[in-house]
Amino acid sequence: MQIPENQMAWPRKRFTGTIGLYGACLGIAAILISFMSPESGFLESAPDTQQVSNMSNYVWQTAQDTTLLRAIILSVCGFIGGAFITIPVAYWWFGKKPTFTAYSKKTLDSRGVPAWLMMGLMYGLIFPLVVGAYFLPFGREFILFLTGLTSVPDLVISQTDLFTGKWIRFMFVVGARLLFAGIFAGFAFGPGAWIIDKFVSSDNQKSSRFTSWIITFAMSSGVILFALIWVSGD
Secondary structure, X not given: OEOOOOOOHHHHHHHHHHHHHHHHHHHHHHHHHHHOOHHHOOOOOXXXXXXXXXXXXXXXXXXXXXXXXXXXXXXXXXXXXXXXXXXXXXXXXXXXOOOOOOOOOOEOOOOOHHHHHHHHHHHHHHHHHHHHHHHHHHHHHHHHHHOOOOOHHHHHHHHHHHHHHHHHHHHHHOHHHHHHHHHHHHHHHHHHHHHHHXXXXXXXXXXXXXXXXHHHHXXXXXXXXXXXXXXXXX
């Protein structure tokens, strides 16, 4: 991609935005597969008499009519978690401004397949830990609050516990529930991000500015649709 001097900001923002959006949508898909599918065991409601503060087995203690609410809240958690990982990495990985000298080609080329496959592996390993450490526990407590099973003080106390060290245990306990979906997301992230990178780095300005976003929206919608089909399957 040919980059005129002093015009580095928009290509970097485009690269960051497209990769970040794709990673965030993969986060939605991973969450739906892990926590909203029938075989996950999290769609059953806990008895009203069960102690709400019991987090040992991470039971979703909500009423039976809150499946859609759970799907929305958990999807938001996955979206934020995926974006939390991919946006900073994409912004940094875009690279430094080229040195415009008589000997430089004044272009930024796309990264290769091996680099993106490695990045996909890292995404698949980091996503369960990051989302399991904070975003999912927060989502669970917010669901309990919205369904009337906890109060505002309980919500505040739970977040204080998270920030003061409980996130370390949840990183592994809850993150383990996301391991399979994290691997799926990692395998999908590498090739998908490579395709996006090829369009963003294209010498064709229309492909770089517009087609890259179209491809990103198409692939992002595709992974979410795959997750919804997976969840709705018997």
